[in-house]
Amino acid sequence: MEIKANLKYANSDEWVSVEGKIAIVGVSDYAQDQLSDVVFVEVTPAVGETIKKSNTIATIESVKAAADVVAPVSGKVLEVNEDLANSPEQVNADPYGAAWLLKVEMSDPSELDTLMDAKDYEKYCADRSH
Secondary structure, eight states: OOOOTTOEEOTTSEEEEEETTEEEEEEOHHHHHHHOSEEEEEEOSOTTOEEOTTSEEEEEEESSOEEEEEOSSOEEEEEEOTHHHHOTTHHHHOTTTTTOOEEEEESOGGGGGGSBOHHHHHHHHHHHTO
């Protein structure tokens, strides 16, 4: 399982990469591994919409389960990864790269303080797999 040191993580298994006030959001390697073969991804907010932390922003379906993805931060959606609709398997192949879900201009960057760093997230995942 890969956990990238430069990202923040939510306890619902989303990751956030921060570039200034911009947050790039996706699902972690742990999450995609739990889902197994992803067959469908739908990101619900459109560009220009405002999302709120903890609200559902996407649905990911695999051969064994469906999972809601929740927003780890609040803000205005700047970009949606349209490629995932046609190639949902990217979530399994490259969860921290090609499979990003959306880019958000954060309205409250202090929300990042509620997320885990890589070390805490690694421990959180380990505790759940026992």
